[in-house]
Amino acid sequence: MKKYLATMMVSGLFILGACGQDLKTANVPANIKSACLQKFPETAKSKVSWEKEKGNFEANWGGKSGEDNSAIFTPAGNFIEIVKAISVSQLPASVLAYVKAHENGAKIKEAGLVTDAKGTVTYEAEIKGKELVFDKEGKFLKAE
DSSP: OHHHHHHHHHHHHHHHHHOOOEEEEGGHHHHHHHHHHOOOOGGGOOEEEEEEEETTTEEOOTTTOOEEEEEOOOOOOOOOEEEEOOGGGSSHHHHHHHHHHHHHHHHOOOOEEEEEEEEEEEEEEEEETTEEETTTTTOEEEEE
């Protein structure tokens, strides 16, 4: 029984780490909030919600859902990437063709334009609980 409980506790911690953990703004380190404000000055006038995911900090703001923008920072305050929500119709045509051909035409639930710290642009398309990642021309890269 003890072994079972220990396994369940470890599994629960793993799941929490993988899914993200909501944070109160007061619990976000000052260097992270400062880095976000410096990189994205518009957050000064926006309601920002925070999550901790895979050891990094994620700031979400904008739009009706409050998640039109999602920026990720390391614990040191280094910018990793920003995902801007876009409509499915803004995805390159080759993304839609890929989903039709390789995912049996599954419905794309959400789409995003990702820009990393180096300026590399990719697209994300969420289907069936997974994210498909494409380069800026719409060529399939990987599933996450």
